[in-house]
Amino acid sequence: MIASSSDLITVLRQYNPWWRGASTADLSTWRRRAFHDILSWMQSPPAPRALLLSGARQVGKTTLFLQVIQALIEDGVPANKILYAAFDHPLLKLLGLDGLLRLWREFEPETDGIEYLFLDEIQTIRDWQTWLKLQVDFEKKRRIAVTGSATPLVTEGQESGVGRWHTLRLSTLSFYEYLHLKKIPVPSLPDLRSLAELFDWAPVQFARVAADVSPMVAHFHEYLLRGGFPQSTLIESITAAQKLLREDIVDKVLKRDMTALFGVRHVLELEQVFLYLCLHGGGLLDMQALCRDLELKKPTVNNFINLLESTHLIYKLPPFGYGKEILRARYKVYLADPAIAPSVLLKGTTLLEDPTALGIAVETAFFKHVFARYYASSVGFSYWRGKRDRKVDIVAEVQDLVIPFEVKYRAQDTGIGDVKGLAEFCKTRKASRGYIITKDIQDFSILYLPFDVATKYGTVPARIAKVPAPLACYWLGKTELDSLNGS
Structure with a gap:
């Protein structure tokens, strides 16, 4: 790995300021309709599936995730049970999904209770479909939401991913x-x-x-x-x-x-x-x-x-x-x-x-x-x-x-x-x-x-x-x- 664990943890901490008791800077208090759909799914998923938020670049997917994270913390979810990562960051992309979870565990040891994973631009990671399928099938205590700016999130790997995620498509702002x-x-x-x-x-x-x-x-x-x-x-x-x-x-x-x-x-x-x-x-x-x-x-x-x-x-x-x-x-x-x-x-x-x-x-x-x-x-x-x-x-x-x-x-x-x-x-x-x-x-x-x-x-x-x-x-x-x- 071209970066040390301390370098990677520094990046991860910047993405997760709530771990140190800080809030996300400049987060808008205005919330789109999709916010309530995402929050409801993460709080009480109607089916054992991941949530896939799909939409064009700059349409607001990341802001929605951060607003939902803030709402979960305000609702009493421990901050160390929430992980956010954006895979358009080159170091996290190299780290991969399993490496990301291992790094999280180095910084935040595993405890009882539900874990919440928010993963941005997951389509940049190879074999993400298989990984997500295994998480949904075998990690019942995890609730996972992912985003992507391309339809391959929906169309690729359909055979291995059928019934493993629910797709929420986000359009640009309505009038x-x-x-x-x-x-x-x-x-x-x-x-x-x-x-x-x-x-x-x-x-x-x-x-x-x-x-x-x-x-x-x-x-x-x-x-x-x-x-x-x-x-x-x-x-x-x-x-x-x-x-x-x-x-x-x-x-x-x-x-x-x-x-x-x-x-x-x-x-x-x-x-x-x-x-x-x-x-x-x-x-x-x-x-x-x-x-x-x-x-x-x-x-x-x-x-x-x-x-x-x-x-x-x-x-x-x-x-x-x-x-x-x-x-x-x-x-x-x-x-x-x-x-x-x-x-x-x-x-x-x-x-x-x-x-x-x-x-x-x-x-x-x-x-x-x-x-x-x-x-x-x-x-x-x-x-x-x-x-x-x-x-x-x-x-x-x-x-x-x-x-x-x-x-x-x-x-x-x-x-x-x-x-x-x-x-x-x-x-x-x-x-x-x-x-x-x-x-x-x-x-x-x-x-x-x-x-x-x-x-x-x-x-x-x-x-x-x-x-x-x-x-x-x-x-x-x-x-x-x-x-x-x-x-």
Whole structure:
């Protein structure tokens, strides 16, 4: 070993200041919704599994771990029963998982009681899956939470790790979380457990809420520019926030993680593919055009896109349907956060002056909110294309329900003639409800389609809820995770 035990213990003590009675410096008192999920799992796990917190770099995983550790200590857990380590530190990476535990025991001898292990960026350690499996199977007194910035945490070693960990995927900040982190006053709004509750509202309720939330529009636009990464959210200058996002998050993932985790050698070509997706985000992926424009082979591009998805920089949506209906269809691609494209493309605040780019940013933000809220509920997400180029941007499927969403972020009010895609989908797929995400705060109401839909509960009128984007994202970010059955 290139470092002595005393050197390694010094590093470990810096990561675990509570061992010497100190607190973690500059730890935010504001807590995300995921904090409660992690704390609950560590205090009383519903199953004998480890907890795997997966998400992009700089999305806030480490802060959540430190906040949970602080809460455990405040709840009476002895400080010496809690171990935190980050394996992006070169010495701890060389030490490995078993070496880390031996070092801990040198400093803190084993005693009776539950032990709590918090391990950051575990994907950098070889054979982490086997180690975690053995810990879960044979060390019943240990509760283990790990983080990683790449999907290999979930996909690799599945055979040996089945049933050994529960995955909690962390997206960038929701609009609701963004407002609270920046301490922006929010008008008193009705609490909705589901957007479906809007179908029971009276017209006066829509008018009253619309009048109250006008100030939120400017903050929503700034959210689209800054993005949902906690560090960039708190920087005063939007230009500096976008620079941080571009350099500290995107560049590190593309130039460091892709090489270290996946052995990517052609980083320049990878960057070109990512830039192409930034220019065409929210649209159907034309693989032939991409390969032609960048002069790359299709297997290479497919591999790069899968890697970008693995590191949580993009989402891929398949077409809605089954069997031959989707075999040759194209994927739709969203970036992981609406601010990524304007940051990479150096758009700055000019994004707000470009209706097309702004619409894509809003659609990206809305999809991220829907995905973050419902991904844990076994929901499938897709898009739909019908006849005469009619479309639905997002379709959520759960059990026997399909819920369509269309984003129309434009100045004019949305009428029956603007929802032909949604109407065709609802009629052919027997969906009694759908949603239009609008721009104007006043474009907020229920739209009745000119037909009824037969459901298992009887024949009901087909209706569309028109919801302004700031409100839709606010409510989706605020409400607790639940089933889409009510949506």
